[in-house]
Amino acid sequence: MRIVLLGPPGAGKGTQAVSLMKEYDLVHVSTGDIFRYNIKNETELGKKVKSYLSAGKLVPDELTIDLVWSKLDSDECKEGFLLDGFPRTISQAEAFDKGLHKRGIQLDGVINIQVDKELLLTRLEGRRVCKHCGATYHCQNNPPKVEGVCDVCGGKVIQREDDKRETLLHRIEVYEQETAPLVDYYKDSGYMINVDGSKPINEVFETIKESLKKDR
Numbered sequence: 001m002r003i004v005l006l007g008p009p010g011a012g013k014g015t016q017a018v019s020l021m022k023e024y025d026l027v028h029v030s031t032g033d034i035f036r037y038n039i040k041n042e043t044e045l046g047k048k049v050k051s052y053l054s055a056g057k058l059v060p061d062e063l064t065i066d067l068v069w070s071k072l073d074s075d076e077c078k079e080g081f082l083l084d085g086f087p088r089t090i091s092q093a094e095a096f097d098k099g100l101h102k103r104g105i106q107l108d109g110v111i112n113i114q115v116d117k118e119l120l121l122t123r124l125e126g127r128r129v130c131k132h133c134g135a136t137y138h139c140q141n142n143p144p145k146v147e148g149v150c151d152v153c154g155g156k157v158i159q160r161e162d163d164k165r166e167t168l169l170h171r172i173e174v175y176e177q178e179t180a181p182l183v184d185y186y187k188d189s190g191y192m193i194n195v196d197g198s199k200p201i202n203e204v205f206e207t208i209k210e211s212l213k214k215d216r
């Protein structure tokens with residue numbers, strides 16, 4: 001199965017990705033995670049993209065598109081993938097379509113997770129992540145058992161630098177300008193699935209599963 005997760009920052013893409021990976025045995029390809037990994041490890045790519053992430057800006061397409069395909073072309077993605085955070089601009093979507101066409105493969109679903117701006121702000125300001133394994137928490141709705149310590153691996157739980165209010169407001173603005181037009185782009189593709197992401201996590205997951213079963 002090949003799936004794309006669309007939605008604004010904080011919609012729950014990463015949260016749903018964890019359940020979808022397990023359910024369908026998919027490889028989770030998150031461009032945000034790849035960039036953060038490279039920044040943490042101070043690679044050449046990390047040095048190039050650091051300022052974009054800190055400012056809540058998009059990384060230029062030329063650094064993003066080839067990176068995604070190098071991952072999707074690897075053996076581990078042969079049976080399927082779950083793309084989270086890509087495509088994010090019309091030009092990325094067009095390049096992605098060309099690449100799919102060239103390889104003779106098709107998507108099974110573009111899952112558009114919809115959430116109002118006010119709720120996004122509440123979620124992102126409260127989000128905490130494990131610095132080590134990336135597990136996601138929320139300081140009020142879903143805190144780790146011990147404050148600041150990851151339930152999964154015992155790593156340190158922190159706030160993402162780009163979840164500070166000013167940066168996240170900018171990320172939402174960038175989403176509205178650059179990424180929201182993809183909803184129209186995929187509208188008539190036949191594989192668009194719209195989901196109300198303001199519902200509880202399990203309910204969102206069940207809706208996605210049911211929608212993936214249907215012919216579109």
Ligand code: AP5
Nearest residue numbers: 009010011012013014015031032057058059085123127201
């Ligand atoms: P990226 O890491 O992709 O961030 P994002 O799209 O802004 O998404 P988030 O990770 O913030 O949110 P999410 O939807 O995954 O929400 P989550 O599940 O964590 O990108 C970061 C940066 O990388 C970009 O700004 C850009 O610089 C760069 N980048 C990445 N891809 C790029 C590309 N293709 N091109 C150019 N640049 C790129 O949930 C959020 C919170 O809500 C959590 O606390 C969670 O527990 C909670 N929650 C989730 N669902 C629910 C629910 N149903 N009910 C209650 N709480 C919930």
